[in-house]
Amino acid sequence: MVCASFRFYEELNDFLAPALRFRSVARRCAEGATTKHMIEALGVPHTEVELILVNGESVGFDRPLCEGDRVSVYPVFESLDITPLLRVRAQPLRETRFVADAHLGGLARLLRLLGFDTRFDNHFADAEIVRLSVAERRIVLTRDRELLKRREVTHGCYLHALVPQAQCRELVARLDLAGSARPFSLCLECNAPLRPLARAAALGRVPDGVAARHRRFVTCDACGRVFWEGSHWQRMRQVVGELLGR
Numbered sequence: 001m002v003c004a005s006f007r008f009y010e011e012l013n014d015f016l017a018p019a020l021r022f023r024s025v026a027r028r029c030a031e032g033a034t035t036k037h038m039i040e041a042l043g044v045p046h047t048e049v050e051l052i053l054v055n056g057e058s059v060g061f062d063r064p065l066c067e068g069d070r071v072s073v074y075p076v077f078e079s080l081d082i083t084p085l086l087r088v089r090a091q092p093l094r095e096t097r098f099v100a101d102a103h104l105g106g107l108a109r110l111l112r113l114l115g116f117d118t119r120f121d122n123h124f125a126d127a128e129i130v131r132l133s134v135a136e137r138r139i140v141l142t143r144d145r146e147l148l149k150r151r152e153v154t155h156g157c158y159l160h161a162l163v164p165q166a167q168c169r170e171l172v173a174r175l176d177l178a179g180s181a182r183p184f185s186l187c188l189e190c191n192a193p194l195r196p197l198a199r200a201a202a203l204g205r206v207p208d209g210v211a212a213r214h215r216r217f218v219t220c221d222a223c224g225r226v227f228w229e230g231s232h233w234q235r236m237r238q239v240v241g242e243l244l245g246r
């Protein structure tokens with residue numbers, strides 16, 4: 001056994017037992033235990049961690065702990081560029097494709113509204129979510145920290161907020177997504193791209209009054225729905241503004 005001390009920063013403290021929060025705590029570690037093993041044993045999923053310092057030096061998840069090590073663990077940074085310091089994984093957590101777990105259907109639709117490719121199906125089992133994350137390089141979105149502790153999951157985000165709009169704002173802030181949003185580019189139902197539809201082609205596919213009043217239409221080739229900039233669209237535009245903090 002060796003003894004090392006651990007200090008977690010910012011929102012990583014939410015994952016810790018109250019007695020361990022916002023202070024340095026000493027822990028006995030098995031011989032050969034790694035940073036990842038001990039961080040997860042204390043309750044923090046590795047996907048939430050972007051930077052680990054041991055005795056002031058950036059290390060990876062596989063660093064074995066030694067007697068007297070001082071371990072500082074930092075969350076994914078919102079805006080500070082720490083790329084030169086990063087050792088924990090090959091790419092930073094800035095991919096913007098997602099797979100949402102079965103409880104996050106509302107969040108999935110809001111992300112699609114903002115134009116972020118988000119797989120969601122309330123029949124997806126955890127194993128399927130993990131498989132999609134790896135095969136399609138998607139960030140796992142969940143409120144289940146056990147799912148994020150699975151070894152195969154390298155990119156994930158734990159959502160602290162409970163309701164979809166707040167979850168979406170949390171994610172936009174954390175991954176700095178506002179600049180890369182492309183609102184109204186994806187079908188909310190299918191996650192498929194929307195494409196412009198000529199008015200002539202929209203005739204017969206929308207109510208006559210709509211065809212008379214509107215000029216611009218888009219359609220989803222997956223489900224065949226046709227959308228136009230009516231009152232529902234205007235409400236959605238307001239939601240987009242709120243989500244992106246505009």
Ligand SMILES: [Zn+2]
Nearest residue numbers: 187190220223
């Ligand atoms: Zn569709």
